[in-house]
Every structure is written in C-alpha cells, then in structure tokens.
Amino acid sequence: MFTYYMPTKVFFGKACVAQSGDVLADLGRKALLVTGRHSAKVNGSQAAVVEKLDELGISWFLFDEVENNPSVATIRKAAAFASEKGVDFVIGIGGGSPMDAAKAIALVCTNELDDEQLFTGPYGKPLPIVAVPTTAGTGSEVTKVSVLTNPKAGTKQSINTPLIFPTYAFVDPAFTESVPETVTVDTAIDALSHAVEGYMSTASTPMSDVWAEEAMRFLGVHLTDLTGDVSPVVREDLLYGSTLAGITIAQTGTTMVHSMGYMLTYYKGISHGRANGLLLPAYMKLMEETMADKAEKVWAILGLAGLDDFTALMKDLMGDTVDLSDEEIKKFVTMTLPTGGVQRTPYPVTAELLTHIYQQLIGNR
Structure with a gap:
C-alpha cells in the first residue's frame, strides 16, 4: 500500500499571477508578503503580486527581512508583525528561504509554540499560504516542509506537516531569468x-x-x-x-x-x-x-x-x-x-x- 497527497493548486507559466491570481480573493482581505531584501524587488515577482493584490482590493504588508537559511527569531518577528496587522494569509516570494519562512510564519500566527514545539507540534491549522518561487531549486512551493536555522539545536531543522502545503503556487519562469x-x-x-x-x-x-x-x-x-x-x-x-x-x-x-x-x-x-x-x-x-x-x-x-x-x-x-x-x-x-x-x-x-x-x-x- 502507498499514499499520495499533494493538495497545492499549481499555476505554471509566464504571467500566471496576472492570469490566475484572482483566486487570492478567496483567501482574505489582508496579505503578508514575505521576501528577502533584494531579489523579489528586481525580478518582477513582488511587483506582479502587488499589482494583482491592488487590483483585487486586498491590503498587503511587506516583511522583507528573511535571510538565507531563515532563523527561528526571524519567523517570530514576522509572525508578530502579521498578527499586529491582522493578516488573513501569507505569500512567500523568493527562493526556498522566503517560501519556507512564509510557511513557518503562517503556522506561528495561529499556534502558540515554543522553540521545541515549533519543530515537533502538535499543530493547529495555519493561515493559508501562497508560494511564488523565484529560483529553480527548492520546490518548496509544493512541499509540506519548512527548513529553518535553529541555533539552540546547532543545525538546520525541519517543520514537517501537511498543514503547511501552500494553497496556491504561482510558478513563473520569468521570475528566474535574473538569477546569477x-x-x-x-x-x-x-x-x-x-x-x-x-x-x-x-x-x-x-x-x-x-x-x-x-x-x-x-x-x-x-x-x-x-x-x-x-x-x-x-x-x-x-x-x-x-x-x-x-x-x-x-x-x-x-x-x-x-x-x-x-x-x-x-x-x-x-x-x-x-x-x-x-x-x-x-x-x-x-x-x-x-x-x-x-x-x-x-x-x-x-x-x-x-x-x-x-x-x-x-x-x-x-x-x-x-x-x-x-x-x-x-x-x-x-x-x-x-x-x-x-x-x-x-x-x-x-x-x-x-x-x-x-x-x-x-x-x-
């Protein structure tokens, strides 16, 4: 016997955000955009998402402090910001780090978890997650894993739960064209x-x-x-x-x-x-x-x-x-x-x- 479960709806192709982004209206009226400091601003991905959110009348707030190999401290800072703004869903834009961070942020927004429980659970339902990859590598837009740096453990650790499968993934090859x-x-x-x-x-x-x-x-x-x-x-x-x-x-x-x-x-x-x-x-x-x-x-x-x-x-x-x-x-x-x-x-x-x-x-x- 084996099982197969992949609940993420994938939109693949150039301009997929503009063409199919209307589904974002199903997720709420306030979004948290999770990015790194630079790449999402120059490769067109952030602009494409913002344009669609504005078109739909969805308010958005930007958290652009995700580092490579995001830390637990960064996740908690972003989740506190998201809770303060009362966001309904989280959009991770970037490589594996912003997408993994977005998953963890969505989870922390709805769960009280200490640093150990963050990686073990049990978990309640997170905020809905949207993933917009800008590198061709991690595949985080279609996985149930968020990899974070945990200084207390002295290594990278994974949150692994089907609850953090993104609801939607917008996979646009044009966003990867400026990758060095x-x-x-x-x-x-x-x-x-x-x-x-x-x-x-x-x-x-x-x-x-x-x-x-x-x-x-x-x-x-x-x-x-x-x-x-x-x-x-x-x-x-x-x-x-x-x-x-x-x-x-x-x-x-x-x-x-x-x-x-x-x-x-x-x-x-x-x-x-x-x-x-x-x-x-x-x-x-x-x-x-x-x-x-x-x-x-x-x-x-x-x-x-x-x-x-x-x-x-x-x-x-x-x-x-x-x-x-x-x-x-x-x-x-x-x-x-x-x-x-x-x-x-x-x-x-x-x-x-x-x-x-x-x-x-x-x-x-």
Missing part, C-alpha cells in the same frame, strides 16, 4: 538532489517515481547549460523540473545527502545546493550497490555513462574539496546519524561510513 550563475547552478543541483534522493528513498512509491523520473529528464538535459547566458527556454525547463522534484520529496522526504549537507551549510557556510552536489557522488556509489536497477535508470535519464561521468560533472560544477577538521567531522557524524534522512536511506548507514564520506571531501585522504 552561482545561484542557477546551486539551485539546479538542489533540485536534482531532490529528484535523485526521492527516487532512492525507502519511502519512494510507484507514483513518486513517476515525478522523480520526469524531474530528472527536465533537469538532466540542462546540466551542461547552467553557466553563462541561460536561455528562457532552459529556465522554464529547470523550474518545471524543480517543481516536479518538489512534488517527489513531498511524498518521499530526502535522504542522507540532505542530512549531511545541512552540517556543511550550518557550520561551514556552504550553500545548500553545493553541499548536496559535493555529497551526491558518494551517495550514488552506495546506491549502485543496493539499488543497481534504479541507479542505472538514473544514469540513462541523465544521459550519463555512469558514476565516473556523474562524479566528473559534479566536480566541474561544485568543486570537490571542503576544509574539515577531525573534530568537525566527529561532530557532524554524531548529529547526522539520528536524522530522518539517514533512516530513509536504503543502505546500512554507520558512523564509520559517514566519517569516510566527510573525509573524502577534504581531498588528499
């Missing part, structure tokens, strides 16, 4: 890791595999098109693949790649996508041992000859070394072992295995 090269690369590899990990997860199903394979088809054909001038056609394929990969992990969760990668992001400042890309070759080597048929299918879909080809591609895009001390590796292994991502990995994950993979990132070992 490094972000294009990192987010594309993040999306690829979602598709691959979801495909290999112990929680994968025949239905989630359909989405994963389709995501890999749209992402894989462009893995050599991520640098330089990226055409609007490629941007559209990357965003479509990212959304499909998000639908995949909404069903399957991620695996040890994400669990290990969170340590590199939190403690070493390595971007989320690059951290995943650094770890994916070692992960796929394990998958060739335990899920050979699926591993071969991955290589075929991505148009690669095999693991060596994939490793070379990731090295070219991500680099291949990280400065890690023995003490750091020991700490990362201890924190990674009990995570859900490790539990969803179809391989006997031990401290020795994790230590070996982290050590490989150092180089010359």
